[in-house]
Amino acid sequence: MDSAYLHNSIFNIELKRRELELQDLTRTEVKRRFEDNFRVFSKKSAFTCLCCNKPVNMNLTKDEGRPFYFRHNDESECSYSENTRTYDKHVSKLEDKSKKDIGLTIFREILEGELKPYNVEIERGFHYKKKLSFITDFIIKFVNSEECWAFDYFTAIDQGLTSGRYARHLSKRMKTYKEEGFKSFSFVDYSWLSFLEETNKGTLLTAETYVTSKTHEDDLWDKFLEGNVQGDLLNFFMQVTGATMREFNTRNIAYVDVFNRLCTIFRFIPTSQHDRNITFYKLSSSEVPLTRALSMNADQNHFVLSKENEDDKRNEFLKELTEQKKQFEIEQQKLIYEQERIRAEEERIKQEEEKRRARSKAEEAGRLKQRQRVQELEYEQMEREMQEIARRAELRPIEVHPDGWNYRTKRQAQYSNFTYQQTPTVSNYENTEDKIDKKKKEKVREVLLSHPISGELYIDGDTKYWRKVVLKWINENQSVDTLTVSLQMIIGYMKSAGISFNQNDKIVKYPIKDFLELYAKTLKAELKQKIELTVQE
Numbered sequence: 001m002d003s004a005y006l007h008n009s010i011f012n013i014e015l016k017r018r019e020l021e022l023q024d025l026t027r028t029e030v031k032r033r034f035e036d037n038f039r040v041f042s043k044k045s046a047f048t049c050l051c052c053n054k055p056v057n058m059n060l061t062k063d064e065g066r067p068f069y070f071r072h073n074d075e076s077e078c079s080y081s082e083n084t085r086t087y088d089k090h091v092s093k094l095e096d097k098s099k100k101d102i103g104l105t106i107f108r109e110i111l112e113g114e115l116k117p118y119n120v121e122i123e124r125g126f127h128y129k130k131k132l133s134f135i136t137d138f139i140i141k142f143v144n145s146e147e148c149w150a151f152d153y154f155t156a157i158d159q160g161l162t163s164g165r166y167a168r169h170l171s172k173r174m175k176t177y178k179e180e181g182f183k184s185f186s187f188v189d190y191s192w193l194s195f196l197e198e199t200n201k202g203t204l205l206t207a208e209t210y211v212t213s214k215t216h217e218d219d220l221w222d223k224f225l226e227g228n229v230q231g232d233l234l235n236f237f238m239q240v241t242g243a244t245m246r247e248f249n250t251r252n253i254a255y256v257d258v259f260n261r262l263c264t265i266f267r268f269i270p271t272s273q274h275d276r277n278i279t280f281y282k283l284s285s286s287e288v289p290l291t292r293a294l295s296m297n298a299d300q301n302h303f304v305l306s307k308e309n310e311d312d313k314r315n316e317f318l319k320e321l322t323e324q325k326k327q328f329e330i331e332q333q334k335l336i337y338e339q340e341r342i343r344a345e346e347e348r349i350k351q352e353e354e355k356r357r358a359r360s361k362a363e364e365a366g367r368l369k370q371r372q373r374v375q376e377l378e379y380e381q382m383e384r385e386m387q388e389i390a391r392r393a394e395l396r397p398i399e400v401h402p403d404g405w406n407y408r409t410k411r412q413a414q415y416s417n418f419t420y421q422q423t424p425t426v427s428n429y430e431n432t433e434d435k436i437d438k439k440k441k442e443k444v445r446e447v448l449l450s451h452p453i454s455g456e457l458y459i460d461g462d463t464k465y466w467r468k469v470v471l472k473w474i475n476e477n478q479s480v481d482t483l484t485v486s487l488q489m490i491i492g493y494m495k496s497a498g499i500s501f502n503q504n505d506k507i508v509k510y511p512i513k514d515f516l517e518l519y520a521k522t523l524k525a526e527l528k529q530k531i532e533l534t535v536q537e
């Protein structure tokens, strides 16, 4: 107990101690001053309990910082002594003691000044004439009515965060105040305010939620929000705030900066609930001097706390939200346009690419066709040459060795002195025998160009073309009755003639080999011409 009656006035031993300490007296000097001036009154039982009137004894503790106190002489308990013990226990366990001491001194001074005209008694909570399980910092009693206000300043709201102990403590405390018939006012130290201007959102610890309150102004906000934030606008609000709550439940919390003597009322709606805290969305906040906040309202039933009537703020809130929604929709529309533009652009590029590819494919096909035509023309030329060679072979003079004849035919003049087997005249060349021969050769050519060859589909392009190319190669490389073929070489020859394959060379060798065999077989069958065919890899 820090107070006792002395000569019908309240003597606060702690207040006195602090006064002396402020005069720069040491603990020992302070104690001596008390011993010299007041010990004799204690001995004469002049100090009596504020609660039960029993004589109390003055106790001066030795240790620095510890409070001086009174105790019943008979060491018995009354509600005052018990409440004091409960209060001290809670403060030392759950509060920032030094901050609380300073804060309560300031609060007391302001409360006494502001409430002076209203016939109220401002008393420390532990002076309550009834034993309580939770002791408020101040009790404000209205002398002319039953009304009683509980006033608390919370300094360390994060206590027992993980265990949730402090939250439970505050929850029980508020319930007890209500049961006891107190109207409760809670002020949280400003250092606990956590709010982000950019998102308009903040966090309240579960403990803090128990010291929020709901006033008439909050009810007005609820009605306003329910009436104006509906349908699309409500959906938009839920979306941008990430809110999960089912209804608007406006509340407020009072933060106090005791050093600057300022009070900030934060009005908010809880938007989502988490394990140890809630996320809130700020509706308004007003910072007023503590003296203004703690002055009596017009109805004399509440502190003023904030600037009264927030109609303008509500309209401003709605205007801003509507504008924000409009802006958001414009942005969304822009985004959709931009996406469509990108898609169209991609489609255009794709189509152009396809056109380009088709064009280059057509050009390639054209080039291939041209190349094949050139090859065909070359082949026809070669065919004519071949026929000429064959014709001349038949004209070979007996004296000339066949190996030498083919070569020499190119220098026709050299053979003018040889005796020809036949007279080479144009008219003779067209004789009946020649006609039969020509027919046979055409048949051979027909067979060679059309007889099915297995594995031919490994070779791209017209089936006649590649056969013609191979025949051309044979003509260039065949001696009279022997034909030695290197498949690798002939494949190279075919490639240089513009032929492509859809299988590897090793596989392509099979149809080529078959064709060579067909060639030898057909020549033998149709022309009675025996060719010694040697096929090399």
Ligand SMILES: [Zn+2]
Pocket (backbone or CB within 6 Å): 049, 050, 051, 052, 053, 054, 072, 077, 078, 079, 080, 081
């Ligand atoms: Zn007592």
